[in-house]
Amino acid sequence: MTKPHAALLTVAALTLAGLTACGHHSDPAAVEVSRGSCGVGWKSPHGGDQTVQVHNVGPVTMEVELVDPATHGVYAEIESLAPGTTRPFHLVFARGSYAFTCLPEDSDAETGPVVTVKDGPATGAAPIVPVSEVDLGPAVTAYRANVSAGLATLAADVTALRTALSSGDRARAQRAWLVAQMAYSRLGAAYDTFGDSADAIDGLPGSGSFAGLRRIERGLWHGESLPLLSAVAKALASDVASLRTDFARARTDPNDLPLRAHEILENTLQFELTGAADQGAGDGLAIMSANLDGTRMVLDALAPELRPRYTRWPVVNDEVTALRKLVAAQHRGDRWTPVGALSRADHERLDGALGQLLEDLAPIAAIGEVRRTQ
Amino acid sequence: MNSSRRGFLRGLGAGAVGIASGAAVTAALERPGHAASAPSPVFHGLHQAGVVTPAQPHATHVALDVLATDRAGLEDLFRTITERARFLTAGGVPPEIGIAGPPADSGVLGPLVPADNLTVTLGVGASLFDGRFGLAAHRPPALTAMPAFPDDHLDPARTHGDLMLQLCADNRDTVVHALRDIARHTRGGMQIRWRADGFIAPPRPSGTPRNLLGFKDGTSNLHVDDRAEMDRFVWLPASSWEAGGTYMVVRVIRMLVEFWDRVGIVEQERMFGRRRDSGAPLDGDHETDVPKFAEDPVGEAIPLTSHIRRANPRTPASEPSRILRRPYNYDSGVDEVGDLDMGLVFVCFQQDPDKQFAEIQRRLAGEPLVDYIQPVGGGYFLVLRGVRDATDYFGSGLLSLT
Numbered sequence: 001m002t003k004p005h006a007a008l009l010t011v012a013a014l015t016l017a018g019l020t021a022c023g024h025h026s027d028p029a030a031v032e033v034s035r036g037s038c039g040v041g042w043k044s045p046h047g048g049d050q051t052v053q054v055h056n057v058g059p060v061t062m063e064v065e066l067v068d069p070a071t072h073g074v075y076a077e078i079e080s081l082a083p084g085t086t087r088p089f090h091l092v093f094a095r096g097s098y099a100f101t102c103l104p105e106d107s108d109a110e111t112g113p114v115v116t117v118k119d120g121p122a123t124g125a126a127p128i129v130p131v132s133e134v135d136l137g138p139a140v141t142a143y144r145a146n147v148s149a150g151l152a153t154l155a156a157d158v159t160a161l162r163t164a165l166s167s168g169d170r171a172r173a174q175r176a177w178l179v180a181q182m183a184y185s186r187l188g189a190a191y192d193t194f195g196d197s198a199d200a201i202d203g204l205p206g207s208g209s210f211a212g213l214r215r216i217e218r219g220l221w222h223g224e225s226l227p228l229l230s231a232v233a234k235a236l237a238s239d240v241a242s243l244r245t246d247f248a249r250a251r252t253d254p255n256d257l258p259l260r261a262h263e264i265l266e267n268t269l270q271f272e273l274t275g276a277a278d279q280g281a282g283d284g285l286a287i288m289s290a291n292l293d294g295t296r297m298v299l300d301a302l303a304p305e306l307r308p309r310y311t312r313w314p315v316v317n318d319e320v321t322a323l324r325k326l327v328a329a330q331h332r333g334d335r336w337t338p339v340g341a342l343s344r345a346d347h348e349r350l351d352g353a354l355g356q357l358l359e360d361l362a363p364i365a366a367i368g369e370v371r372r373t374q
Numbered sequence: 375m376n377s378s379r380r381g382f383l384r385g386l387g388a389g390a391v392g393i394a395s396g397a398a399v400t401a402a403l404e405r406p407g408h409a410a411s412a413p414s415p416v417f418h419g420l421h422q423a424g425v426v427t428p429a430q431p432h433a434t435h436v437a438l439d440v441l442a443t444d445r446a447g448l449e450d451l452f453r454t455i456t457e458r459a460r461f462l463t464a465g466g467v468p469p470e471i472g473i474a475g476p477p478a479d480s481g482v483l484g485p486l487v488p489a490d491n492l493t494v495t496l497g498v499g500a501s502l503f504d505g506r507f508g509l510a511a512h513r514p515p516a517l518t519a520m521p522a523f524p525d526d527h528l529d530p531a532r533t534h535g536d537l538m539l540q541l542c543a544d545n546r547d548t549v550v551h552a553l554r555d556i557a558r559h560t561r562g563g564m565q566i567r568w569r570a571d572g573f574i575a576p577p578r579p580s581g582t583p584r585n586l587l588g589f590k591d592g593t594s595n596l597h598v599d600d601r602a603e604m605d606r607f608v609w610l611p612a613s614s615w616e617a618g619g620t621y622m623v624v625r626v627i628r629m630l631v632e633f634w635d636r637v638g639i640v641e642q643e644r645m646f647g648r649r650r651d652s653g654a655p656l657d658g659d660h661e662t663d664v665p666k667f668a669e670d671p672v673g674e675a676i677p678l679t680s681h682i683r684r685a686n687p688r689t690p691a692s693e694p695s696r697i698l699r700r701p702y703n704y705d706s707g708v709d710e711v712g713d714l715d716m717g718l719v720f721v722c723f724q725q726d727p728d729k730q731f732a733e734i735q736r737r738l739a740g741e742p743l744v745d746y747i748q749p750v751g752g753g754y755f756l757v758l759r760g761v762r763d764a765t766d767y768f769g770s771g772l773l774s775l776t
């Protein structure tokens with residue numbers, strides 16, 4: 001075989017080889033960390049796109065952060081660096097001061113020597129001041145107060161639904177069902193928020209025994225007898241009552257809140273905007289609007305801590321508002337457009353606006369994750 | 375390697391080279407220091423890549439609708455697509471964002487994103503020139519919505535679109551990675567309307583790759599390395615804002631392969647006018663033999679209704695309708711009666727879709743092949759001129775129109 005592009009090929013191969021070695025410029029000597037000495041051997045750091053290998057030479061697993069020593073803002077973290085292991089930090093170092101903070105299991109945090117980057121670009125990775133459990137205390141309190149009030153509303157709405165079902169008026173029962181369903185959806189019960197109660201109250205067919213709100217929806221829109229549905233509603237009322245008791249007793253993990261910021265609407269996208277959860281009412285957009293209220297509630301609780309840490313916070317707010325408008329436009333009189341009846345353009349607008357909002361909500365989970373500061 | 379490289383130099387066997395260079399890239403990544411493939415097509419230039427680029431083995435054709443509601447939003451969208459395309463086609467290490475969010479990259483291609491011969495080609499549809507962006511007065515007359523032709527079975531859900539994004543690369547994961555990356559960065563700006571994934575087979579056993587009816591497809595085509603031919607038939611001339619662009623026609627054509635496989639070989643070959651085994655015209659011995667229609671006026675050897683005779687009668691009158699074909703096979707699931715949904719993502723480039731593609735399509739109307747194929751979707755798109763340099767962006771010419 002002739003070598004038509006020998007020179008080119010060599011250049012390409014070398015470039016690839018250099019990159020495969022990990023990062024653009026990597027420090028050959030790993031920085032060492034252990035209890036009592038955090039960041040030994042990190043000399044003359046250069047600015048720009050850098051990879052720094054960190055090696056745990058001590059006997060305990062530790063969390064290692066690269067921080068701005070002035071503010072203790074975190075540039076990057078290694079969640080758990082086991083003894084004997086090496087893992088990289090890869091980021092763009094701007095001019096400024098850097099230090100490692102080591103948080104060994106079961107002992108206090110310590111910050112190592114400060115190093116200064118003099119030759120870097122003006123802007124690089126941005127440090128974020130970590131959120132502690134204490135920081136999120138007020139958010140948890142606000143959130144719990146809201147959910148407790150929402151559960152009381154739900155209980156009242158379920159009572160009204162039972163009254164409507166016993167009245168024998170199907171249309172009235174359908175309206176009462178939507179009120180109750182929206183009250184529940186407003187609580188933002190994504191994923192494990194309410195544990196087993198969630199399945200009993202809002203479960204979909206196929207997951208265990210089918211009961212609760214969606215079961216009643218199916219019956220109401222498929223001509224099932226109202227007395228039969230009254231029995232389902234009676235069980236629902238008791239499930240809601242036990243959820244209230246359980247919630248009052250349970251502790252809310254502060255980490256749940258930043259996660260809920262996007263998880264509630266991840267569910268909306270998966271189950272409501274696709275029509276997958278619809279049991280006949282065609283009210284997916286009503287539920288979506290309630291889910292947006294639930295998301296707004298979580299965002300409001302988080303705002304004091306997250307707004308200063310997340311540059312796109314104002315964008316998120318605008319996007320929630322814009323999406324609410326798009327959803328509200330599908331509510332005419334007491335009718336919501338079923339998702340299956342949306343025009344292609346309207347569907348795409350809702351899908352795109354929700355998708356964009358989700359992209360912008362996702363960082364809240366990363367930034368708001370509770371980190372050790374001591 | 376030797377033979378496929380020579381095949382490539384002759385303008386044949388693009389698929390073979392694609393596969394070979396794909397393997398070379400992989401090898402280079404695994405064993406640094408060994409030969410890598412020739413560099414990927416350059417992103418900046420007068421023309422977009424992905425038109426005269428020898429067809430890479432994997433592709434996706436994605437039609438999108440723009441959600442931006444004004445010019446500024448449209449410009450934002452075009453700039454973002456440009457930025458992503460610039461990074462993806464060059465490859466590199468995605469930035470690490472620390473604790474500021476989830477990882478910036480899907481990781482599908484590992485920590486070092488290889489260029490992998492990726493091309494990102496962007497086209498705009500006639501619907502972009504409606505009232506939304508103040509472009510109505512600037513729609514080039516040649517850019518219309520794709521008409522429905524006599525034997526079409528168009529599904530509105532797989533037809534038209536404000537934009538067409540063609541992604542081609544040596545490997546499937548690179549195409550998927552690019553699509554996910556671009557979609558993630560543009561969620562609020564555009565939504566996928568439909569998409570068709572395609573592949574090109576390696577030569578079996580030699581010459582031009584085969585389509586899913588078993589016939590070599592691409593034997594007679596314009597020559598991408600013939601600059602004059604490209605300027606004459608493909609690239610738009612310097613006189614307008616579209617200069618350097620070209621028109622792209624995409625037709626998603628289902629093949630009724632079960633029905634086809636029940637057809638005798640003679641009938642199959644007479645429908646195309648070529649041999650199935652060698653790809654030779656029915657009046658010749660070798661794939662590269664040129665059919666001599668003039669010597670066979672009644673269609674003794676090559677029927678007058680055959681696909682190649684209708685598509686290109688090789689007369690002075692048919693000459694101006696020649697096109698650059700760049701099709702892909704698609705293979706995507708099963709229909710209601712258990713038949714396979716597969717076929718051809720027919721893609722061609724030309725200066726004027728009506729005078730070239732549609733002219734051929736009109737000649738093909740009623741050809742015997744129509745019983746075995748069903749065009750179900752597609753669209754007409756104007757491939758914008760290339761992105762000139764690091765400061766330019768897709769559509770800068772279009773958006774400078776007032």
Ligand code: HEM
Nearest residue numbers: 589590591592593594627646682685686718731734735747
């Ligand atoms: C599923 C649909 C189609 C199949 C299976 C198909 C298959 C083929 C085959 C096997 C050949 C001969 C090999 C070659 O020279 O490349 C060919 C040639 C050609 N086809 Fe198609 N084709 C299809 C659709 C179309 C369409 C929609 C057009 C344009 C309107 C078209 C235009 C042409 C042209 C221009 C040639 C070259 C003729 C020549 O220069 O000799 N084909 N096609």
